[in-house]
Amino acid sequence: MPQTNPSRSPHQQDExxxxxxxxxxxxxxVEFNSRDDNATIYAQASQGQTRPPTLFVVxxxxxxxxxxxxxxxxxxxxxxxxxxxxFAILGVDGVSxxxxxxxxxxxxxxxxLSTYPIEATIKDWLLDRLYYLSGDFRDPQTYGHLQRxxxxxxxxxxxxxxxLYYMATSPSFFGEIVHNLGAKGxxxxxxxxxxxxxxxxxxGHDLSxxxxxxxxxxxxxxxxxxxxxxxxxxKETVQNILVFRFANGIFEPVWNRQYIxxxxxxxxxxxxxEHRGTYYDKAGALRDxxxxxxxxxxxxxxxxxxxxxxPEAVRNEKAKLLRAIQPxxxxxxxxxxxxxxxxxxxxxxxxxxxxxxxxxxxxxxxRETYTAMTLSIxxxxxxxxxxxxxxxxxxxxxxxxxxxxxxxxxxxxxxxTPVDRLTPNVLVIRIQPDEGISLSFGAKIPGPQVQVGxxxxxxxxxxxxxxxxxTGYETxxxxxxxxxxxxxxxxxxxxxxxxxxxxxxxxWDSLGSHAIHSYPAGTWxxxxxxxxxxxxxxxxxxYE
Numbered sequence: 001m002p003q004t005n006p007s008r009s010p011h012q013q014d015e016x017x018x019x020x021x022x023x024x025x026x027x028x029x030v031e032f033n034s035r036d037d038n039a040t041i042y043a044q045a046s047q048g049q050t051r052p053p054t055l056f057v058v059x060x061x062x063x064x065x066x067x068x069x070x071x072x073x074x075x076x077x078x079x080x081x082x083x084x085x086x087f088a089i090l091g092v093d094g095v096s097x098x099x100x101x102x103x104x105x106x107x108x109x110x111x112x113l114s115t116y117p118i119e120a121t122i123k124d125w126l127l128d129r130l131y132y133l134s135g136d137f138r139d140p141q142t143y144g145h146l147q148r149x150x151x152x153x154x155x156x157x158x159x160x161x162x163x164l165y166y167m168a169t170s171p172s173f174f175g176e177i178v179h180n181l182g183a184k185g186x187x188x189x190x191x192x193x194x195x196x197x198x199x200x201x202x203x204g205h206d207l208s209x210x211x212x213x214x215x216x217x218x219x220x221x222x223x224x225x226x227x228x229x230x231x232x233x234x235k236e237t238v239q240n241i242l243v244f245r246f247a248n249g250i251f252e253p254v255w256n257r258q259y260i261x262x263x264x265x266x267x268x269x270x271x272x273x274e275h276r277g278t279y280y281d282k283a284g285a286l287r288d289x290x291x292x293x294x295x296x297x298x299x300x301x302x303x304x305x306x307x308x309x310x311p312e313a314v315r316n317e318k319a320k321l322l323r324a325i326q327p328x329x330x331x332x333x334x335x336x337x338x339x340x341x342x343x344x345x346x347x348x349x350x351x352x353x354x355x356x357x358x359x360x361x362x363x364x365x366x367r368e369t370y371t372a373m374t375l376s377i378x379x380x381x382x383x384x385x386x387x388x389x390x391x392x393x394x395x396x397x398x399x400x401x402x403x404x405x406x407x408x409x410x411x412x413x414x415x416x417t418p419v420d421r422l423t424p425n426v427l428v429i430r431i432q433p434d435e436g437i438s439l440s441f442g443a444k445i446p447g448p449q450v451q452v453g454x455x456x457x458x459x460x461x462x463x464x465x466x467x468x469x470x471t472g473y474e475t476x477x478x479x480x481x482x483x484x485x486x487x488x489x490x491x492x493x494x495x496x497x498x499x500x501x502x503x504x505x506x507x508w509d510s511l512g513s514h515a516i517h518s519y520p521a522g523t524w525x526x527x528x529x530x531x532x533x534x535x536x537x538x539x540x541x542x543y544e
Contacts, residue, residue: 052194053086054481055150055159059137059177060168061091061102065200067109069231070168073473075110078122082478086158088129090149094136102132129157137173143180150186161193164480171202175216182220189225198227198480201292202283203489206505207498214491227480228489232293232400234472236461237435239487241300241402242314244429244437252305254406256381261424264403264541265297267391270347271398272521273369277360284367286339286504289391291497295322296489297431298387301402302377311485315493322496326376333507338517338528340370342394345521352394352521366516369393372529373504374536388533388540394521396543400431403541428541436460 056074058066077083091102107127111118133149135142154161163186167174178197181187187195199217204210217226232238245252254260267289273280280288299318306313328336343354356363370392377387404427426440438458479487489497508515517526524530524542533539 051082051084051478051481052162052483053084053157053159054162054164055153055157056087056089056164056166057146057150058089058091058166058168059173060093060166061132062093062095062097063168065168066091067106068113069471069473070166070477071106071110072113073471073477075114075118075123075126076470076474077478078126079119080474082474084481086160088131088153088157088159089126090146090153091130091132092135092137092142092146093132094134096134097132098134099130099132103127103130106130137169137177137180140180140183143184143186147184147186161190163187163195164198165196166198167200171200171213174199174213178217178220187221187225189222194483196225196227196480196483197221198229200229202287203228203292203494204498205283205287207495207502210494210498214494218491223491224485226491227485228494229476230292230296230487230489231472231476232431233296233487234474234476235431235435237429237431237437238297238300239475240437241297241429246305257383257385259406260385261405261407262386262388262536262538263301264388264405265294265301265390265401266403266541267293267400268395268524269391269393269398270395270522272342272352272355272394273358273361275359277358280369281361281365281367285369285371285391285393286501286508290371290373290389291494291501292489294389294391295497295500296493297402298375298389299493301404302382302387304381309486314486315490319490319492319496321377321379322493322500324377324379324382325500326378327499328503330503330507333504336374336532337504337508338370338372338526338532339368339508339515340372340392340517340519340526340529341365341367342369342392342521343518345394345523347394347522354521355394366513368508368516370395370519370525370529372525372532374532375500386536388538390525390529390540392525396522396524398433399543401541402429402431403427404429405538426541434460 058070060066074083074089097105107123110123131149131153133142133146135145150163153159165177165181165187167177169177178187181197187197189195197217204213245255296318299321303314303317303321306317341355344357345352355361355367355369356365361367370390372388372390375387375389376382377385406425406427408424423440428438428440430436430438436459438456440456476487479485517528519526524540530540
């Protein structure tokens with residue numbers, strides 16, 4: 001994990017880089033909390049990460065991912081002085097276009113999508129290093145042209161043969177692109193140069209396809225060259241889970257079955273499938289979200305302490321945790337999982353279509369847009385503690401959070417008072433939209449009688465450390481350039497995630513329409529998901 005958050009504050013400047021784009025602090029972008037100690041700690045935390053010279057190659061340069069995430073993230077890294085001076089970008093795609101036209105397009109995209117003021121000198125610095133190659137990903141000749149352009153840009157910008165390839169393409173191209181790069185010797189590493197490849201999800205659509213993809217990649221690449229990216233892990237609060245757990249002496253001692261009653265992980269979206277109907281009707285909520293986003297968050301919450309803050313040590317502990325999740329037999333799938341599909345309803349005051357009426361979705365689709373499940377972890381720490389996971393589209397609110405509910409204190413002390421029950425302590429780690437952490441605890445309500453009310457201690461990142469432009473990709477791109485794989489999935493992590501999901505998929509497929517429970521858009525999902533917790537005497541944390 002990086003020692004700094006490169007997406008954070010443009011106030012932080014790297015003294016080791018000779019920047020040609022000015023030294024303005026852009027104070028309108030970030031406001032620190034009035035406490036000087038917070039600002040000082042934050043400033044100190046931004047030092048010490050090395051960004052070697054890098055030639056950033058984007059396959060799929062004309063796509064939405066490049067437009068909406070990658071280029072804005074690179075701009076934010078440039079604005080915070082977290083890109084090396086020896087840096088260039090080469091976009092590769094099948095659309096016929098020259099470099100100058102591509103720069104015009106990207107200039108327009110940056111201006112259109114930015115929610116913060118754009119600094120002209122930084123934008124120009126980045127665009128001057130932007131190039132384009134038109135070519136078919138399946139045509140070997142494309143890679144001959146690519147080889148020549150890389151050599152020229154390498155010499156021009158002094159990138160030292162360090163190539164970072166980003167696969168912003170359909171997964172169907174991953175294997176072919178890697179094979180062609182290998183055939184031209186463009187992924188071979190030597191002692192003084194790095195060749196890395198970033199791959200976006202989905203990493204397969206089931207366990208066997210994930211294993212096949214890993215095999216294809218490893219036939220050309222070493223595992224250490226492969227960076228399987230999950231943008232959820234670029235969010236500050238996800239990364240902060242490890243710091244919160246292992247750097248605070250008051251929490252780690254109670255992070256176990258003796259004190260924790262249960263854990264909830266929620267990833268709720270108010271949007272429908274939008275323009276992703278073709279993909280989503282093949283994937284569904286379970287494949288799209290659980291093997292990667294939810295299980296990665298679960299791993300950070302439940303893993304054992306690594307023996308060092310080292311990428312492999314962290315990933316080893318994540319793998320151990322995923323192996324400890326009890327695999328479900330068919331009966332357990334029926335008892336411990338729920339699949340739902342949204343119908344028509346109202347979201348934020350607007351009437352919306354049912355899933356089956358969305359563009360590029362089958363009118364008879366049995367694909368789930370919601371899933372909830374109970375997982376058990378076979379370990380000394382977590383024996384008997386249920387982990388409830390849920391994710392869905394067209395839900396009531398957009399929220400991603402982890403809820404740790406602690407066991408209630410005994411009522412014995414208060415049995416002769418008006419207090420008839422004690423509210424359990426709840427720790428909420430908010431990942432989006434408002435990143436932060438809150439802890440509820442009981443306090444006496446003022447008055448002559450003993451009455452207990454629940455109050456919150458609340459921490460928000462924006463209040464303490466300021467708010468800065470971020471797409472969620474800044475930290476991850478920075479880490480790839482630095483060679484830090486902590487926040488990226490290793491091949492065994494990917495396959496272990498699918499091994500949890502596969503038994504559920506098989507049972508749902510066999511049940512057909514009987515597996516799908518309808519829910520109105522704009523609600524918190526099907527009633528069956530509430531029943532999943534109710535049978536254990538618990539309830540979801542919902543918001544009105």
